[in-house]
Amino acid sequence: MRLRHTITAVALAASLSGCASYQPPQPAFHKALNEPYRLDSGDKVRVTVFEQEGLTSTYAVDKSGYVSMPLVGTVPARGQTPEELEAAIATKLRDGFLRDPDISVEVETYRPFFIMGEVTQGGQYSYVPGMTVQNAIAAAGGFSPRAEQKTVDLTRQVNGKIASGRVLISDPIQPGDTIFVRERWF
Known part of the structure; x- marks a missing residue:
């Protein structure tokens, strides 16, 4: 019985260690989507x-x-x-x-967005109003065979500061965003 609890604890710790780098976006991250568009270099x-x-x-x-x-x-x-x-x-x-x-x-x-990681062709792409992460991945040639296909890490400028967080692929993006598609574990 003790061995069974030990194995369960080790398995739980191993599965949670994959989530250790997870960082949910701060509230201002999504609030920025409803604010008026601010110009920057590249526009x-x-x-x-x-x-x-x-x-x-x-x-x-x-x-x-x-x-x-x-x-x-x-x-x-x-x-x-x-x-x-x-x-x-x-x-x-x-x-x-x-x-x-x-x-x-x-x-x-609009200024371009950037995508890297587990996509067919990472790089800089033209932004189109109303784009989602999924649209951006499609523009980059789709997922690679090893890609995590439910969430991505997104970095954007919010109130003059760089903010990062993990978002669903259905989330909207903004000009200047950087998308990182992670490798899946299994």
């Missing part, structure tokens, strides 16, 4: 300045987090919503260039 925005064809164009958010436009120069974009960027550009244009600029800013291309 491309379509800026429309009505009745000003020379200013209307697509602009990239550079590595430093700025958008460079004619007349106004660089405008900080990192961490801004498209609406906040609209206001910043309008303020700069009012400063000696246009009397009452009417501006629209929308995200034309």
Whole structure:
């Protein structure tokens, strides 16, 4: 009887040791999905300045987090919503260039997401609004034969800090996320 309890305890400890690295996402991790989109390096925005064809164009958010436009120069974009960027550009244009600029800013291309681990082709991929982890894995050629197929480790920037956690493959992703598909044990 004692041997049976010892074997059970060892088996339980071995099975739980696989969960030792499990880290559930913090509450802010999923809350970030409901917040307004914040621009960052790698995004491309379509800026429309009505009745000003020379200013209307697509602009990239550079590595430093700025958008460079004619007349106004660089405008900080990192961490801004498209609406906040609209206001910043309008303020700069009012400063000696246009009397009452009417501006629209929308995200034309989102920054990429990254996927690695047990997928056919890891790397950097284009983000499409509404993507889930499962869609991202499909874009990477699907699971490898050794992949854990129910959950993945996801890393994202939340409130300016890096946060990681294990999520289901049905969870949505955001631009800039890094997905790691783990190897299964059995």
